[in-house]
Amino acid sequence: MSDEREGKETRQRPVPPGVSGSPVQTTVEDPSLDQGGSSAMTITLTELARWEAWMRAANRSEETIRLRTYHVRRVMTDLGIDPWSATPEDLVRFLSAKSTGWKPATLRSYRASLRAFYAWAQATGHRQDNPAALTPAVNVPRSLPRPLPETILTEALRAADVRVRLMLLLSSVCGLRRGELARLRREDVVEDLDETGARRHVLLVRGKGGKERMVPVPTSIAGPILRGPAGYVFTSEAWGMAGRPLTPAHIGRLVSAALPDGWTCHTLRHRCATVALEITKDLRAVQELLGHAKPETTAIYTLVRVNRIRAAVAATSSMTPTVDYDEVA
Numbered sequence: 276m277s278d279e280r281e282g283k284e285t286r287q288r289p290v291p292p293g294v295s296g297s298p299v300q301t302t303v304e305d306p307s308l309d310q311g312g313s314s315a316m317t318i319t320l321t322e323l324a325r326w327e328a329w330m331r332a333a334n335r336s337e338e339t340i341r342l343r344t345y346h347v348r349r350v351m352t353d354l355g356i357d358p359w360s361a362t363p364e365d366l367v368r369f370l371s372a373k374s375t376g377w378k379p380a381t382l383r384s385y386r387a388s389l390r391a392f393y394a395w396a397q398a399t400g401h402r403q404d405n406p407a408a409l410t411p412a413v414n415v416p417r418s419l420p421r422p423l424p425e426t427i428l429t430e431a432l433r434a435a436d437v438r439v440r441l442m443l444l445l446s447s448v449c450g451l452r453r454g455e456l457a458r459l460r461r462e463d464v465v466e467d468l469d470e471t472g473a474r475r476h477v478l479l480v481r482g483k484g485g486k487e488r489m490v491p492v493p494t495s496i497a498g499p500i501l502r503g504p505a506g507y508v509f510t511s512e513a514w515g516m517a518g519r520p521l522t523p524a525h526i527g528r529l530v531s532a533a534l535p536d537g538w539t540c541h542t543l544r545h546r547c548a549t550v551a552l553e554i555t556k557d558l559r560a561v562q563e564l565l566g567h568a569k570p571e572t573t574a575i576y577t578l579v580r581v582n583r584i585r586a587a588v589a590a591t592s593s594m595t596p597t598v599d600y601d602e603v604a
Contacts, residue, residue, distance in 0.1 A: 329395050346388035363409040383413040420578040422546035435533045446543035449490050450565045453540045454523040459508045464497050482566040548576035
């Protein structure tokens with residue numbers, strides 16, 4: 276989602292908590308913020324580092340930490356105020372101004388970041404209140420799942436290079452998120468015995484919040500991974516970055532570039548969920564495949580084809596007594 280991309284900063288890495296010396300006051304500029312107006316905000320780096328440490332202690336992923344800190348910086352920069360003086364009215368003003376251009380899910384994510392930041396600020400004595408707690412909850416209307424059509428997937432697989440093709444397959448067949456692709460290592464492909472005693476390959480997938488799950492993987496997908504070098508499966512090829520894992524955002528861009536406009540890595544997971552549920556009729560199995568905590572989340576990912584809804588209506592219609600509506604009138 277373009278409004279949630281990672282912000283770039285013109286500063287050094289924050290000073291870790293506990294480092295001696297006075298807090299460093301600096302101006303953090305983010306060139307990825309909205310054009311127009313001032314795009315600078317003053318914040319104490321040690322305070323920002325302490326919030327990041329707080330989130331790490333809560334076992335938040337690095338992607339979540341980057342996203343949350345970017346959200347807070349962007350809100351304060353757009354408002355032109357520091358976070359310690361922001362009022363509930365200021366935060367509502369920001370969310371209201373963005374409501375006409377952003378998706379509701381993006382607004383909800385920003386509000387969640389603000390609530391998390393001010394909960395930390397209140398708990399650590401930076402503020403006596405949590406102004407974000409007084410902002411209204413964002414209503415996110417239910418939208419239809421968008422599974423990538425099979426024709427588009429076939430064309431993308433034919434046109435993609437070996438690396439991107441593997442990303443497409445792992446997302447559309449095994450249901451991996453882009454962050455899970457970024458964390459995948461060759462050593463995560465292991466052998467297991469199926470119910471018949473035959474040896475099969477499975478993936479050890481590290482999902483959100485450090486949760487792990489085992490995902491069966493076809494030999495056609497496991498083979499290219501096992502033939503590759505040890506370590507991360509998807510690494511940077513840039514000079515000076517060789518061997519380092521690609522970021523989830525970079526993987527998302529590579530996958531999106533291999534698909535027509537409007538289709539993303541997330542729609543590959545929708546495809547995986549929809550096809551798996553149609554064939555197995557087992558919502559719990561699909562839930563485990565995708566790594567969802569609740570089956571309700573899995574249901575959001577799965578598109579019920581119109582022909583199945585038509586069959587449901589035909590079934591109810593066949594059991595309905597015939598009525599002569601002219602006589603009733």
